[in-house]
Amino acid sequence: MPSLLRGRLLPLLAVVPLVLALAPAFAAPPPGGPDTLFPRLGDRSYDAVHYDVRLRYDPTTNRLRARTRLDASAPTRLTSFRLDLVGMRVTSVRVGGSRARWRRSGQHLVVTPRRPVQGRFSVAVAYRGVPRTYRDPDGSREGWVRTPDGAVALGEPVGTMTWIPSDNTPGDKATYRYRVTVPRGTTAVANGDLQGRRNHGRSTTWTWRARDPMATYLATVAIGRFTAHHSQVTSVTGRRIPVWTFADRKRDVPRSIRRALPRVLRFEERLFGPYPFTSTGLLVDDADVGYALETQTRPFFPYSVDEVTLVHEMAHQWYGDSVTVGDWHDLWLAEGFATYAEWLWEARKGGTTPAQQFDSLYARPASARLWSPAPTEFTDSRDLFGDPVYLRGAMTLQALRERIGDADFFAVLKAWARTYRHGTATTADLVAVAEEVSGQQLDQLFADWLELDGRPTGY
Numbered sequence: 001m002p003s004l005l006r007g008r009l010l011p012l013l014a015v016v017p018l019v020l021a022l023a024p025a026f027a028a029p030p031p032g033g034p035d036t037l038f039p040r041l042g043d044r045s046y047d048a049v050h051y052d053v054r055l056r057y058d059p060t061t062n063r064l065r066a067r068t069r070l071d072a073s074a075p076t077r078l079t080s081f082r083l084d085l086v087g088m089r090v091t092s093v094r095v096g097g098s099r100a101r102w103r104r105s106g107q108h109l110v111v112t113p114r115r116p117v118q119g120r121f122s123v124a125v126a127y128r129g130v131p132r133t134y135r136d137p138d139g140s141r142e143g144w145v146r147t148p149d150g151a152v153a154l155g156e157p158v159g160t161m162t163w164i165p166s167d168n169t170p171g172d173k174a175t176y177r178y179r180v181t182v183p184r185g186t187t188a189v190a191n192g193d194l195q196g197r198r199n200h201g202r203s204t205t206w207t208w209r210a211r212d213p214m215a216t217y218l219a220t221v222a223i224g225r226f227t228a229h230h231s232q233v234t235s236v237t238g239r240r241i242p243v244w245t246f247a248d249r250k251r252d253v254p255r256s257i258r259r260a261l262p263r264v265l266r267f268e269e270r271l272f273g274p275y276p277f278t279s280t281g282l283l284v285d286d287a288d289v290g291y292a293l294e295t296q297t298r299p300f301f302p303y304s305v306d307e308v309t310l311v312h313e314m315a316h317q318w319y320g321d322s323v324t325v326g327d328w329h330d331l332w333l334a335e336g337f338a339t340y341a342e343w344l345w346e347a348r349k350g351g352t353t354p355a356q357q358f359d360s361l362y363a364r365p366a367s368a369r370l371w372s373p374a375p376t377e378f379t380d381s382r383d384l385f386g387d388p389v390y391l392r393g394a395m396t397l398q399a400l401r402e403r404i405g406d407a408d409f410f411a412v413l414k415a416w417a418r419t420y421r422h423g424t425a426t427t428a429d430l431v432a433v434a435e436e437v438s439g440q441q442l443d444q445l446f447a448d449w450l451e452l453d454g455r456p457t458g459y
């Protein structure tokens with residue numbers, strides 16, 4: 001839904017051409033071009049607007065029967081278009097209600113409708129099978145991950161195409177509705193607001209709705225025997241936000257962590273601005289993946305939750321989920337900010353300060369992994385979750401803070417979250433916001449920290 005964003009960009013338009021002229025290094029990837037890290041994923045010829053996802057899942061066999069309808073919009077006439085899907089057996093594809101021709105080709109489901117589409121159109125795919133667990137080049141697992149009593153779907157960076165035929169690129173956000181049918185006694189959790197739960201025979205259908213735009217990598221569904229906790233948190237704006245927390249029955253979430261959630265949310269609201277979504281909560285399940293994930297509105301944690309990771313995943317709701325990278329090379333805009341949020345949390349009661357975190361990292365030897373490749377310069381997807389993106393990314397923010405001072409720095413954090421709320425953005429956009437707020441020229445600082453191989457000197 002990129003069109004949503006246009007109006008919000010207007011206040012900045014005056015400075016953007018100037019900034020781009022000064023900092024050609026941060027020229028965004030050509031609009032309409034593919035993602036620079038995963039060029040084969042996503043189809044820029046249309047915009048995904050809404051996914052209606054219907055699943056029927058059997059935890060004993062791990063089999064899924066599914067039907068997903070994507071409502072999309074094509075600015076030009078398309079005789080065929082692509083969805084991303086791996087595994088699963090497709091049984092039918094319809095466009096606007098009529099059967100369409102389709103073929104599978106690697107990660108693509110290529111659809112050729114009877115008549116070309118233009119403007120709004122919808123495509124419904126019926127598919128079934130045992131969804132795949134996807135193994136990334138760094139060995140980590142994502143996609144459809146089985147648990148002892150069900151499964152959880154994790155999508156960063158590409159795993160959502162194991163269970164939703166989708167425009168699987170972060171630059172194309174859409175809203176979602178899920179209707180998940182599971183055996184009675186089993187819970188199905190997803191992003192957004194719980195709309196209802198209906199029993200029929202031996203099954204229960206859970207309906208969830210994510211009404212704010214969401215990148216495919218943040219979509220989740222978790223199925224299992226869960227303990228649920230429902231409460232509310234009052235936003236700094238006075239709004240009441242429902243909290244839905246689910247944990248595997250054998251784990252549960254300690255009361256101390258459940259109490260920490262509203263404190264963390266309000267701490268971050270004071271720093272970043274109002275919480276961007278309509279609901280919140282945690283998802284704790286027995287998936288041995290080795291990472292937590294900022295699944296939108298309801299972050300996922302494997303087995304248990306610690307406070308600092310909670311701070312990190314909640315910070316992503318502003319930086320990563322609401323303001324999403326348009327291209328995977330800009331992931332530091334999510335991970336650097338979420339790491340910086342951890343530093344702010346640790347400092348809040350006289351703990352280690354961000355300046356101290358910066359200094360101790362800066363002291364790492366020139367040969368340390370931290371310094372190479374620079375945060376936006378990696379070419380291997382293995383480096384997506386490396387020290388340069390997380391730690392040097394957070395150091396970039398500390399370097400910015402020292403240059404422009406606390407007042408402007410915290411104004412930048414808020415302006416960034418507000419300007420690109422529910423949209424996508426690039427590093428060049430951040431440079432523009434920081435320059436506008438501070439009135440300083442900052443392209444060299446960002447280039448030193450994000451693009452230069454090796455430890456930046458003079459900081």
Ligand code: TRP
Nearest residue numbers: 140156157291292293294313385
């Ligand atoms: N984005 C997650 C976080 O920082 C981390 C993550 C997701 C990850 N997938 C991963 C880390 C794969 C290592 C490998 O909260």
Ligand code: ZN
Nearest residue numbers: 312334335338
């Ligand atoms: Zn993160």
